[in-house]
């Protein structure tokens with residue numbers, strides 16, 4: 001979205017915060033017995049959570065908007081003051097969620113953002129406009145009249161648990177959006193419509209690509225034949241490029257003994273994301289949340305010499321991680337997924353070249369899928385960290401140089417690295433200008449120690465290798481979801497599960513249509529024949545809805561000339577041409593990974 005200057009962003013923040021207060025007042029005016037929870041500004045807008053006597057309807061939202069307009073018209077000033085915790089408790093005596101928050105702030109259990117580990121506060125900040133007072137740090141606009149009345153809209157109501165906790169009461173969250181001008185609001189609403197139109201969950205259903213089955217387990221993906229075909233194309237391409245890029249591909253088990261996860265440390269620092277153990281022969285086995293320890297086992301299967309390094313091992317490794325049911329979201333957040341994982345083991349002298357090559361390789365592959373804009377995020381050494389500082393410095397230098405050589409825009413998150421090593425995250429921008437994190441390149445000074453990994457150096461002594469984790473697409477599931485939304489389901493020809501539909505005009509052309517299809521299939525094109533009894537226009541419409549790149553219409557004339565009449569999904573009519581010519585044309589588009 002419009003990423004204005006810092007001043008505008010600050011103004012937007014205050015605007016959104018202030019509009020949330022105005023909305024809360026409007027809701028309490030309608031439901032005096034309503035209870036207030038949290039109401040922060042968020043990207044593109046704001047929300048506020050309420051406990052109300054009944055579920056809100058669309059009509060209610062319209063009425064709340066009208067009441068908000070009246071409050072804006074009133075041009076009330078936002079006035080702040082500091083009170084003691086006791087005073088605040090008195091003021092919010094009828095507001096149990098606010099009382100909970102006041103107690104947490106006063107005791108230092110949480111800060112005003114709900115983050116743990118704060119200092120107890122001696123006074124609390126309140127903001128009042130008109131008859132409405134909220135517990136809030138601000139900042140706000142000076143007056144309600146500064147909210148442009150034509151630039152805000154309430155979008156929808158969703159369920160949300162108090163403090164995001166399933167065991168707490170379910171509240172009603174009203175989402176709203178507000179902008180500096182009416183035009184910006186209009187643009188944003190159009191963008192939201194486009195987001196909705198491209199929602200991968202909807203496209204997944206319409207294009208028959210995948211499904212989820214709550215009754216068989218939440219957050220687990222079922223790939224239908226067409227989705228599976230597109231996935232196989234992605235994976236085949238991925239494998240070929242990895243072999244070309246100097247990687248070897250490995251396969252590893254799906255479960256491992258508790259011992260393995262104790263050594264790796266996962267049972268200490270990652271247990272919350274792991275599924276409960278299963279008992280096999282009296283021993284605990286865990287389903288894997290990561291592939292790393294398995295690759296280390298392969299490394300440890302014999303002594304390694306410096307002559308073998310660098311070792312680059314990649315795996316499309318399916319892992320399972322516990323995610324709270326409330327955060328699951330289509331393909332984007334699931335409980336079982338396939339990481340396109342790789343681990344690099346190398347000597348200190350090799351690390352810089354390796355990092356450079358990983359970054360170059362990642363960007364090249366992401367470009368092949370049609371993405372063009374990337375940004376790197378580098379996270380450096382946090383206060384608590386393992387590994388020698390000299391190794392950290394060398395690793396961070398390598399990451400910085402790689403970003404510079406690739407000429408990527410970047411941001412540095414000082415101290416934001418994991419305790420076991422620095423990393424680069426690569427985010428890409430999609431067709432809707434949204435940023436998605438895909439690639440992670442993560443150093444690891446922990447595992448090599450824990451597993452006591454070594455290689456024999458030129459000096460005949462044992463040395464510790466550098467270890468780097470790398471996921472390029474992230475997970476196949478999420479990447480597929482992002483691709484689907486980026487292309488709105490209209491995959492370029494090389495990725496399309498069905499590339500060609502042959503459309504016979506009448507029944508007497510069915511045999512010829514099947515012959516054409518057989519020829520295309522023999523040339524590795526993915527083709528279907530629509531020999532249903534529908535009329536030609538209906539068949540064309542059906543193919544367009546399925547976003548198939550090429551339609552080949554065949555009738556008497558085409559039959560006589562061993563030809564096809566070519567139509568593209570964007571409605572362009574390329575007219576008649578010999579079958580062989582079409583095959584050559586389509587193969588070229590596929591080979592060059594062009595759209596059509």
Ligand SMILES: [Zn+2]
Nearest residue numbers: 017136137138
């Ligand atoms: Zn506020």
Ligand SMILES: [Zn+2]
Nearest residue numbers: 291292469470
């Ligand atoms: Zn790993």
